[in-house]
Amino acid sequence: MLLVLMGLVAFSLIRGIVAFLKTTRIDLESGEAETASDMQLAQNKAMFARIKYQALAIVVVAILLAVSR
Template sequence: MNYILIPALIILCIMVVVSLVRGVVAFLKTTKIDLESGEGETVTDMQLMQNKAMFARIKYQAAAIGVVVVILLLAQ
């Protein structure tokens, strides 16, 4: 069973990092657009992308924690 759970945990950790980077990039683009234009109205698309990336990160983290719990329960 660990042969399945450990690769799943590694994949979930990679997905957490990827979604975190995507969210930070969206945040930086939002800040850059806001500073250049002086208006906050043009950044709504980037803010939505940032929110989606951060929500995805939370889902992947929760799934990774679930996998760790299962690994710990099976180890006992």
């Protein structure tokens, strides 16, 4: 379970970084600070998923520590 959650954290982090890089590239090519809202939503969605999976992983570790005592 913990390994699956760790994989999901990494996957969400990579998706968020890719969305960020795409947004930055759009900004640089257009010369404007305004980016497509779709890319911003993708960043927010990926980063929220990462936080959610990290929290679940912490809960699993806490349960494992509690059971091992």
